[in-house]
Amino acid sequence: MKVLFIGGSGTISQAVSRLAVERGIELYLLNRGNRPERVPEGARVLIGDIRDPRSAAETLQGHRFDVVVDWVAFTPEHVRTDIGLFRDRTDQYVFISSASAYQKPLAHYLVTESTPLANPYWQYSRDKIACENLLMESYRNEGFPVTIVRPSYTYGDTSIPASFNSGAHPWSLVERMRRGAPILVHGDGTSLWTMTHNTDFAAAFVGLLGHPKAIGEAVHITSDEVLDWNQIYRAIGRAAGAEPKLVHLSTESIVRAAPGYEGGLLGDKAVSAVFDNSKIKRLVPGFTAVVPFHEGIRRTVEWFEAHPERQTVDASWNEEMDRIIGAYS
Incomplete structure (x- = not known):
């Protein structure tokens, strides 16, 4: 298959990119070329900006793809651009939505793809829902070959997942644990959550590429392991060799x-x-998530320890945590 990833260097997409190349897919990445170290060997980079439709069209001139995956579409405007660009240029368009689009609060604890989409609290999620609606309308009215994928919290070597951490400086949480600072946890820490390693996500996702029965469908991809937030924070602490002081x-x-x-x-x-x-x-027979969180987070901490240049700390985030905790102590 000849496949185009728009983006392709994020936490989730870089794992998918690596596996796609390993599986023999002819992979192209359309991005601005800012993260060459995350491009797997064997992938080809097309330098372009999807936010500039004219230049993107020029970059893509002469190309047709079996599959196009947009990892960086967040608003209806973004997907309208994609529909225009790829209407006659691909046999499958994969939109990366979000499991946060599912109904809040839930009417039933177990989430399936038929769970309603409604999130009154988060504009990000409402935008994803609007994108899904637009794409499915295009599928129904003109046969635009869309597949919708909804990840939940997915992490990898370069991310330390938590309900509170610095996105730009994820090592901040480990540093805070190791020096014995209080760690903020929402509620009593017993609400249930699902963490998914990016290599597990990739194994399922690559199986959807070029899959004719995935056209017109929405599907989520997560681990089957269920943890509460206290367990998640303590697993991070164990991986870091620290006992976190949880404050609820x-x-x-x-x-x-x-x-x-x-x-x-x-x-x-x-x-x-x-x-x-x-x-x-x-849709992908044989798929099972195989990386438990305690193992995945151990790998992540080991990766950061092997890359001291990435062990940066976000002072403003630490100050915010101290402020929130201090307001109620």
Whole structure:
């Protein structure tokens, strides 16, 4: 297959890119060329900016792809551009949505692909829902060959997943644990959550590429392992050789102190997330997530320890954690 990834160098997409090349896929990445170290050997980079439709069209001139995957489409405007660019240029267009688009609060604890999409707390999720609606309308009205994939919290070597951490400096959480600073946890830490290693996600996702029965379908891809947030933070601590000092505050208190967390908490992590993966297993027979969180996070900490230049600490994030905790101590 000849496959185009728009983006392709993020936490999830870099694992998928590596596996796609290993499986013999002729892989092209359309991006701005800012992360050459994350491009797997054997992939070809097309330098371009998908946010500039005219230049993107010029870059793609003469190419046709069996599959196009857009890892960086977040708004209806983005997918309208993609529909225009790829309407006659691909046999399958894969949109990366989000499991945060599912109903908040949930009517049933187990999430399936038929769970309604509704998130009154997070604009990011509402935009993803609007993108899905637009793409499915295009599929129904003109046969645009869309497949929708909804990841939940997916991590890899370069990310340390938690409900509170610095996105730009993920080592901050480990550093905070190791020096014995208090670690903020929403609620009592017993709501359920699912962490998925990017290599597990990749194994399922690559099986969808070029799959005729995936056209017109939406599917989520997650691990089957279910943990609560106390277990997640303690697993991170064990991997880091530290016993985290967990401080529990109600989600409402946290949001009052820091309104910017409303979407990520009330619209996502404060709600238990347990997924029925029957559909992806039907589409990709043999798929099972095999990396438990305690093993995946151990690999992540070891990767950071082998890359001291990535062990940067976010002072402003630490100050914010101290401020929120201090407001209620």
